[in-house]
């Protein structure tokens with residue numbers, strides 16, 4: 001099988017299997033070999049690595065991963081792609097496992113145990129954009145042993161992952177990513193590198209898992225509950241957005257008191273707080289409980 005990272009070979013596979021793109025699955029396949037090589041470099045894949053690929057499509061990037069890693073597990077939701085991968089584009093490799101599953105329901109911990117003895121794995125993907133945030137949140141919050149995540153996402157999403165307070169891109173995704181990892185934006189990928197061509201430009205970002213989070217948090221679940229509530233209604237003051245938030249049980253007075261202790265005005269919005277400040281704020285509320 002010829003390598004797929006070009007339009008001619010990709011079209012040949014699509015025609016051979018009479019494959020129609022499923023918009024609902026966010027199918028935009030890479031057709032540029034330079035970009036594929038650069039993703040492998042950015043992910044720092046080497047022959048010791050066990051890699052999980054989310055959404056292999058017709059196996060374009062999977063071929064590059066199989067060539068460079070020890071072991072690859074590819075999780076693909078679209079059952080029409082499975083025979084293409086198994087019988088054709090990945091048939092030549094003996095270091096690939098193909099699972100026909102929804103990544104959001106996959107027991108990734110079990111895969112890491114089985115394929116890498118529980119040691120941290122690398123995740124590499126050209127992500128389906130409709131579920132970028134739940135995939136990233138799930139990988140970090142699921143206590144999965146991960147060394148790094150190198151993903152293609154919408155350019156704006158990559159910017160959100162890196163941004164800090166005082167910018168319009170700053171939000172719950174920025175804080176989650178920066179709590180668990182160090183984000184490094186690698187390069188921008190123009191829409192013309194995909195088939196079909198998406199409406200937006202994309203970017204490859206590498207998230208290197210922190211050994212220890214940059215801040216100490218008394219109650220992680222509570223802190224992320226507060227963060228989500230704060231950005232759900234980002235134009236409201238922290239006092240109001242937390243008071244309205246279901247499931248948090250935080251009173252206005254508790255928020256006032258915590259902000260006063262921190263020397264912050266009671267009119268402050270969540271979008272003005274740093275990760276460190278959210279951690280301190282959570283600790284103060286935990287003490288009150």
Ligand code: SAM
Pocket residue numbers: 025026027028029030054055056057058059060061075076077078101102103104125126127128129131
């Ligand atoms: N990796 C291929 C490439 O770069 O050419 C395809 C990338 S395409 C942007 C996203 C892939 O993710 C598609 O193959 C799609 O079917 C798959 N996908 C979408 N939702 C998924 C899910 N919930 N679980 C697993 N795969 C999914």
